[in-house]
Amino acid sequence: MNTEFNQQPAPVAVEQRRLRSPFYSRLSALDRLNTWHEWKGYTSTDALYDADLEYFAIRNSTGVFDLTPMTKYRIRGADSLDYVDRLVTRDMRKIRAGRVAYAVWCNDQGQVIDDGTLFHLRDGEYRLCSQERHLAWLTAAALGLDVEITEETHEIAALAVQGPTSFSVMKNMGFAGIEELKPFGLAHFDFQGRELMVSRTGFTGDLGYELWIEKGAAEALWDALFEAGKLHGIRAIGTSALDLARIEAGFLTAGVDFLPADGTVRSGRSRSPFELGLDWLVDFKKPNFNGRRALAEEKRRGSTWRLVKLDIEGNKPAHHSYIYRQSRGRRKQVGFITSAAWSPVCKQNVALGTVSMPHGAPGEELLVEIYYQREMHWSRVMAKATVVEKPFWDPPRRRATPPGVY
Amino acid sequence: MTERYDAIVIGAGHNGLVCAAVLAKAGKSVLVLEANANVGGAARTREFADGYSVSSCAHLLYQLQPDVIKDLGLKIDVAAKSIGTIALAADGKHVRYSGGSVDGVSNADRDNFAAFHRRMARFSDLLQTYVNRPPPRLAQGSSRDMATLARLGFDLRRLGKTEMRAFLRLIGMNIFDEVEERFESPLLRGALSLDAALGTHLGPRSPNTILTYLYRLCGSHGTLSAPAGGMGAVTERIAQAARDRGAVIRTGQPVRRVIVENGRAAGVETESGETFSSWTVVSNADPKATIMSLVGARHVETGFVRRVHNIRMRGNAAKLHLALDGLPAIEGLEKKDFGERLLIAPDPNYVERAFNPAKYGEYSQAPVLEMTFPTFRDGSLAPTGKHVLSAIVQYAPHDLKGGWTSEARETFRAAAIDTIAQYAPDLPSRITASELLTPEDIEKEFRITGGHWHHGELTLDQFMFVRPVVGAAQYRMPLDGLWLCGAGAHPGGGISGAAGRNAARMILDETAS
Numbered sequence: 001m002n003t004e005f006n007q008q009p010a011p012v013a014v015e016q017r018r019l020r021s022p023f024y025s026r027l028s029a030l031d032r033l034n035t036w037h038e039w040k041g042y043t044s045t046d047a048l049y050d051a052d053l054e055y056f057a058i059r060n061s062t063g064v065f066d067l068t069p070m071t072k073y074r075i076r077g078a079d080s081l082d083y084v085d086r087l088v089t090r091d092m093r094k095i096r097a098g099r100v101a102y103a104v105w106c107n108d109q110g111q112v113i114d115d116g117t118l119f120h121l122r123d124g125e126y127r128l129c130s131q132e133r134h135l136a137w138l139t140a141a142a143l144g145l146d147v148e149i150t151e152e153t154h155e156i157a158a159l160a161v162q163g164p165t166s167f168s169v170m171k172n173m174g175f176a177g178i179e180e181l182k183p184f185g186l187a188h189f190d191f192q193g194r195e196l197m198v199s200r201t202g203f204t205g206d207l208g209y210e211l212w213i214e215k216g217a218a219e220a221l222w223d224a225l226f227e228a229g230k231l232h233g234i235r236a237i238g239t240s241a242l243d244l245a246r247i248e249a250g251f252l253t254a255g256v257d258f259l260p261a262d263g264t265v266r267s268g269r270s271r272s273p274f275e276l277g278l279d280w281l282v283d284f285k286k287p288n289f290n291g292r293r294a295l296a297e298e299k300r301r302g303s304t305w306r307l308v309k310l311d312i313e314g315n316k317p318a319h320h321s322y323i324y325r326q327s328r329g330r331r332k333q334v335g336f337i338t339s340a341a342w343s344p345v346c347k348q349n350v351a352l353g354t355v356s357m358p359h360g361a362p363g364e365e366l367l368v369e370i371y372y373q374r375e376m377h378w379s380r381v382m383a384k385a386t387v388v389e390k391p392f393w394d395p396p397r398r399r400a401t402p403p404g405v406y
Numbered sequence: 407m408t409e410r411y412d413a414i415v416i417g418a419g420h421n422g423l424v425c426a427a428v429l430a431k432a433g434k435s436v437l438v439l440e441a442n443a444n445v446g447g448a449a450r451t452r453e454f455a456d457g458y459s460v461s462s463c464a465h466l467l468y469q470l471q472p473d474v475i476k477d478l479g480l481k482i483d484v485a486a487k488s489i490g491t492i493a494l495a496a497d498g499k500h501v502r503y504s505g506g507s508v509d510g511v512s513n514a515d516r517d518n519f520a521a522f523h524r525r526m527a528r529f530s531d532l533l534q535t536y537v538n539r540p541p542p543r544l545a546q547g548s549s550r551d552m553a554t555l556a557r558l559g560f561d562l563r564r565l566g567k568t569e570m571r572a573f574l575r576l577i578g579m580n581i582f583d584e585v586e587e588r589f590e591s592p593l594l595r596g597a598l599s600l601d602a603a604l605g606t607h608l609g610p611r612s613p614n615t616i617l618t619y620l621y622r623l624c625g626s627h628g629t630l631s632a633p634a635g636g637m638g639a640v641t642e643r644i645a646q647a648a649r650d651r652g653a654v655i656r657t658g659q660p661v662r663r664v665i666v667e668n669g670r671a672a673g674v675e676t677e678s679g680e681t682f683s684s685w686t687v688v689s690n691a692d693p694k695a696t697i698m699s700l701v702g703a704r705h706v707e708t709g710f711v712r713r714v715h716n717i718r719m720r721g722n723a724a725k726l727h728l729a730l731d732g733l734p735a736i737e738g739l740e741k742k743d744f745g746e747r748l749l750i751a752p753d754p755n756y757v758e759r760a761f762n763p764a765k766y767g768e769y770s771q772a773p774v775l776e777m778t779f780p781t782f783r784d785g786s787l788a789p790t791g792k793h794v795l796s797a798i799v800q801y802a803p804h805d806l807k808g809g810w811t812s813e814a815r816e817t818f819r820a821a822a823i824d825t826i827a828q829y830a831p832d833l834p835s836r837i838t839a840s841e842l843l844t845p846e847d848i849e850k851e852f853r854i855t856g857g858h859w860h861h862g863e864l865t866l867d868q869f870m871f872v873r874p875v876v877g878a879a880q881y882r883m884p885l886d887g888l889w890l891c892g893a894g895a896h897p898g899g900g901i902s903g904a905a906g907r908n909a910a911r912m913i914l915d916e917t918a919s
Contacts, residue, residue: 082704108709108877108884140712144703287669290707293884 018043021068022157022218026226030236037239040133040153042069047238052344054241058204059345061233062163064225065242067210068218071116071133072156075126077147084118084126087141087290089273091283097123100184100199104273104281105137106291110298111261111270113137114254115278117201119186127152127212131254137262141290157218161225162208162245165232167403170198170209172228179402181209192220203242205249207397207404232406247341247350250309250391252276257307257338257352272298275305275354308360309392310337310385312349316372317342318383323353324367334359337368343392350392351385362389411437411654413686413913414674415891416661416700417853419447422690423644423655424906425891425913427478429688430651432914437682438653439674441660441853444638445645447690448852448859449901451638451787455839458729458794459787461637463848463859464901465778465796466747469625470640473538474903478647483634485784491630491747493597494829498738501593502746505629511591518588523627529573530623532561537624537897537904540880540912541870577617578866582610582754592753599758600751600774601628604798605859605899607722609761610754614866621864625902630747634784640901664689664696664888666705671887674700685887686913690906692854692861693717693874693894701885710884713875717868717894721845721857722764724802726775726822728795729788729839733779734830745782750775750825764801769818773799773825792838797822804845804857815842860899861892870896881909882916889913 019042021027027045035046044066047054057063075083085092088103095101097120104115116130128138138149161169170178175189175198186199194217202208213221226234246253254260261270272295273282282295312318323335335355343350351368359366364387371380397404413429415422418440426436444450448463466489467482474480490504501510506523508516536558542551562570576584581602585595599610602619609615622628633640645655659680664687665673673683689696693714697703703711733744751757751774760770777797781788788794799822806814819842827833845857854861862868871879874894881889881896891909893899 079704086704086708108707137708140715141708143708143711143715144698287666288705288707290709292669292707 019154021066022215023066023068023159023222025219026222027066027236035238039239040069040071044069045238047240048236051238051240054235054237055244055344057233057235057237058163058206058241058245060164061235062161062166062169062229063204063235063237063241065160065162065237067158067160068156068215069153070158071130072151072153072158073128073135073138074150074152075128075147076124076150077145078124079145079147080124080126083142083145083147084128085286086288087138088118089282089289089291089295091286092118095120097121098186100186100201102184102281104276104278106273106295107261108291108294109261110272110291110294112258112273112276113261115252119197119199121186121197132260132263155215156212157215157221159211159221159225160202160204160208160242161211162202162204162206164207164397164404164406165229165234166208168232168405169225169229169234171405172232173224182401183399191217191224196221203249203251204245205251205391205393205398206245206395207400244341244343245393247339247352248343248346248391248393250352252307252352253339268304271305271307272303274298274303275307277307303357305354306357306360308335308353308355308387309389310351310353310366310368311388311392312351312368312385313383314370314381315342315349316370316381316383317349318351318368318370318385321351321368321370323355323385324369324382325359326367331367334366346392348392349383360387362387408673408681408683409437410683411435412684412917413437413688414439414682414684415688415690416664416674416696417441417447417690417892418445418641418645418655418657419690419892420449420641420644420901420903421892421906421909422447422688423641423648424474424478424903425688425690425910426653426655427644427648427651428907428910429913430648430653431477436648436653437684438648438655439659439661439676439682440655440657443658445655445657446638446641448848448854449637449641451636454727454841455729457789458727458792458839459636460727460780460794460796462843463725463852464637465632465780465798466630467633467637467640467901468622468628468630469900469902471538471625471902471904471907474907477907478644480643480647482640482643484631485634485780486632486745489630489632489745489747491597491749492739492743493593493749493751494736495593495738495752496828500738501591501597503594503597505627508594511589511594515589515591515594519594522588525569525572526620526623527627528565528569529576530620530627532565532573533620534624535561536870537902538908540908541873541896543880544871577620578614579616580611580613581615581619582758584616585610585754596751596753596757597749599754600749600776603757603761603774603800604776605723607718607720607764607801607803607858607863608865609758611758617866617869618864621898621900624897632778632780632783635786636780636784637901644903661700664701666701666885669705669886671701671885686889686917687887688889688891688909688913690892692719692858692892693890694719694855695853696890696894697883701888706883706885710875710878717874718863718865719856719858719861719894720863721804721848721854721859722801723859724799724818724822724845725843725848726795726797726799726819727841727843728797728823728833728837730793730795730833730836731838732791732836733782733793734833734836736830744779748777750777750829761801764803767803767805767807769802769806769814769821770800771821773801773822775799775822775825777826795826797826802844804849806844806846810844810846815844818842818844859893861894862898864898869898873898881912
């Protein structure tokens, strides 16, 4: 199928033209469920054949996820380091060329606009990858600096290749030296005469890679990848499987676990990095970054909210539940769940939630109110929930370099 | 070894000098660095032709705050007090007004004008209280902020129900509607329209031109005086007051940048590479120049930079200086009338039409003018028997389509002179030399971004709590140790000294605590 055709909007009933990713031809060929949803203007699949099996591909072999709709910006220019260093809260001077940084960026009020990854592609050149679009903010941040911001969301095709056998797949692809690539490292390879960027990053908390290439080479890359992974259980996956994996890994989704600050209307609905448990990303040793003054003030005064990871008793996912604290027989509502799932790999009922300070300290026991339906009838349980500090799923293979051959 | 001061003021404009004087009076060691060879900034007396001098921008004094005069013990020599205004009519039937009285109009207009002036004066008194103190912060205000807010509410209420409503109704309104409703005389309407629009990128139909009119009355209810020796003499007096209190003023020292160390202002570096240290750096430059050039956007946060970047400050007033071999003849004017302020603004629509081209980056073909003959009462400004005409000419947009080429300047100068010549036919033959300062020249010469005298349009969205921008209204910039003391800060432009004095008091408050 030709690529031109794939770029045409898919015919839909309403005037809502969804773009097709450069991988659409390959995805649709594998699709049996026909469950598509909109993701940042693109049509994206929930699941292609079975969400559970797709999830197990991530944890047991290799799952391939099309992340082309992720927002991507290229940042270039003499001041690009100063630019990114002021943009995000962490110290970007430590992120050398060939490294990737998970980062959050804030407005002047210290409220998180979004989180994402910054790829230091080469000296003076970065790619910022995030859930939401931010051109207006990024352009404003460029005022007075010698830096050029280009949106390349539609130009760069990207695949996440995640799971224990993903390293073997990469080796089969013939990427020389891939075994040396550490977590949050990136390398450039030649792929059929085009530059392919491979980063050891992902949204699954597992061993995995992300592959970035100009869209014209997308289908060829897909085909080569699936050929290389044939004997390693490679499978295409949809959003449902990925979402489960990211909850297990304790990763946040913008618009779900927090709201991008520029999208909130009511005061108090946005969050600071501290309130998202991202203290480690805030470096006050930097003399200036967006939000520094407000965050220093918050550090002094204390935060309002805390993001918690909860290990909940029972096996019923605590979707949208209220969180309570019980003390001396009285129950007080202290927060709510934002993401919840039964984790097949951890055999745990896990959730991410927001509680008001000072509640939610690690080890604290809380209650969550879970509603569930059985044969039309609703029931309610008050389940014990323990605040945990570590991600639910964090296998050593995620960090091993060279990675194990599975 | 760099010299260290308690405070460094960048720019010896009148606000910078007032600020330096107040700080020095409190015992601070203060250094003022001025780029030009003389102090005064845009408020200076300059020789524009051999033997002919003129006030470079503002040529009349009416806003210098009594609090500033008192605090600094200033003695201002005036060549003329209570200067009246004459709105010129082509047929010689001019309208004259001064304070609340007006001549050359119907009895109804006369009564209405008195009532109008009374009300405006009363409203301006209310505003003036707040001109002379930092605007209160609305969010996370201190107890003092709350007290100021409460007082503002109380003062408003004290106007009485009817007048309070009138104030709240009028403050956002345009002058056009108000004068159309009140007055019959087109000439009077036109003159008041021009008063409201002077020095701005606003026409009489633009919103909140009543606010700009009120702002003009803050200080002396619009009573005009002409300083002896031009505006430069006033700023020289303020500079002397600062020096007397121990401030050091160095001219010819353009500041290249504010030194930022560990996220705070730590001093300045001049163009010549000299550095001076201080934990308090006060900028008399406009907010855009201060943040974007002197400090550098990278040292402050993005939201703030974006707001500063978006401050509206497009200069639209030009200054025309003519050296004359004698006074021109104007029908209906006696010789003594040349000591008054003369306006060419025959009716409000004329003023609005003059503004129209400026919206599209073109200058007025038939401009409006405010003219004075400073030499009439102050012989020191020109050779004996000779005269200077000093005129504010609107509208001349800073970003002129095609740029201020020599051709554009010539045609605009000719348009201005032709306009005057309609009232003073012999004027062109009396011109021996002339100078036109477009907003572009004002930008270059006085280092004011956009050549806007007010360092930012005086509109409700850039006034009081939100001047220069939200979150920085109390002179303290979101970079520790950096302050703003010029017209870009509250309350705004005009030779008032209020911004400089308020800033100094905020700085002293902070260093005391």
